[in-house]
Amino acid sequence: MTINEHLTTFHGLPVHNFPAPPTPAEKLTPEQAKLRQRGDDPAGKALRELPAADAVAWSLGVEPWESDETWTECFDRFRSHVELSEVRALVIGSWGEAYESSSAEVVATILEHRAELPALRALFLGDMTMEDAEISWIQQSDITGLLTGFPELEELGIRGGSELALSPVRHEKLRLLTVETGGLPATVVRSIGASDFPALTHLELWLGIDEYGGDSTITDLAPLLSGERLPALTHLALRDSEQQDLIAEAVVTAPVLDRLDSLDLSLGVLSDRGAEALLSAAPRLTHLQSLDLHHNYLTEEVRERLRTALEPAGVALDLAEGDAHSWDDGDTVHRFVSVSE
Numbered sequence: 001m002t003i004n005e006h007l008t009t010f011h012g013l014p015v016h017n018f019p020a021p022p023t024p025a026e027k028l029t030p031e032q033a034k035l036r037q038r039g040d041d042p043a044g045k046a047l048r049e050l051p052a053a054d055a056v057a058w059s060l061g062v063e064p065w066e067s068d069e070t071w072t073e074c075f076d077r078f079r080s081h082v083e084l085s086e087v088r089a090l091v092i093g094s095w096g097e098a099y100e101s102s103s104a105e106v107v108a109t110i111l112e113h114r115a116e117l118p119a120l121r122a123l124f125l126g127d128m129t130m131e132d133a134e135i136s137w138i139q140q141s142d143i144t145g146l147l148t149g150f151p152e153l154e155e156l157g158i159r160g161g162s163e164l165a166l167s168p169v170r171h172e173k174l175r176l177l178t179v180e181t182g183g184l185p186a187t188v189v190r191s192i193g194a195s196d197f198p199a200l201t202h203l204e205l206w207l208g209i210d211e212y213g214g215d216s217t218i219t220d221l222a223p224l225l226s227g228e229r230l231p232a233l234t235h236l237a238l239r240d241s242e243q244q245d246l247i248a249e250a251v252v253t254a255p256v257l258d259r260l261d262s263l264d265l266s267l268g269v270l271s272d273r274g275a276e277a278l279l280s281a282a283p284r285l286t287h288l289q290s291l292d293l294h295h296n297y298l299t300e301e302v303r304e305r306l307r308t309a310l311e312p313a314g315v316a317l318d319l320a321e322g323d324a325h326s327w328d329d330g331d332t333v334h335r336f337v338s339v340s341e
Helices: 029-038 042-048 071-081 104-112 142-150 186-194 218-226 244-251 255-259 272-280 301-311
Strands: 013-017 057-060 088-094 122-125 155-159 176-180 202-208 234-239 262-264 290-292 314-318 325-330 331-334
Touching: 057 071, 071 104, 088 104, 104 122, 176 186, 186 202, 186 218, 202 272, 218 234, 218 244, 218 255, 234 244, 244 272, 272 301, 301 314
Parallel strands: 013 057, 057 088, 088 122, 122 155, 155 176, 176 202, 202 234, 234 262, 262 290, 290 314
Antiparallel strands: 325 331
């Protein structure tokens, strides 16, 4: 699977792309120049017909290559056209050549203007498709300040794991945390496990593969599975892992399991081994509203056993193979997670 679509909704709001800057006058065709003189040019209309500041999730991004402005210049234009004090959600797209330059300047800019964003409750950093930058090429940075600088933040989404850093924090209001990567560094996993999120109900981690920096172990996940620092957690997603069987074996004995409404172990290389662990603990899973295992390497026999064990109890079970694929080199069967590069 590749990410080929930008977010269309975020934090319960439609995503609205803040318009690109008007084309410089010297680059206009004669017809475009006439439209601008009459006030009918598309760029001018888009800026005059912006939605209310609090009605949408604002997407701010620039062209990955040869953009007419930097991301900070885009943000400055945004400030001059939209009432920042009313903005509830921001979606940060491409900040240029994101495979070469990190998100550090973007993070610093947002933090510099945090006093102007008192209503901000949701932030997504890195809404890029494969055409902008492959997920494992996106250069992130230290995001700790986004949590410490916005104590009222309720939702944080991150895409891209390269150079991603986080220090342990305590955040009283965060309810949803999503980190999408092709390889999530163990240091970040450990920091999330060492953080206190008393209000967090939804945690979603795309763990990825070692080749792209996903070097966490089951030991690193243990604090999350204990649930001690996540007392409100009801949805846990540990996805896209080449250790999906080991994760399944750990989850079924985890203290946090009894509190969950939904469990997501999808996008990885789950095989019959991991499914057998789930089957052996089926009575501990029947309280779940949903169990997502899509993109897996299960035999049909095991799929049917899972259906028989869980669906009569009302568990919504997703067993779709999705884009799972493998190849046999004669000595080893190689299985692939859904999202890596």
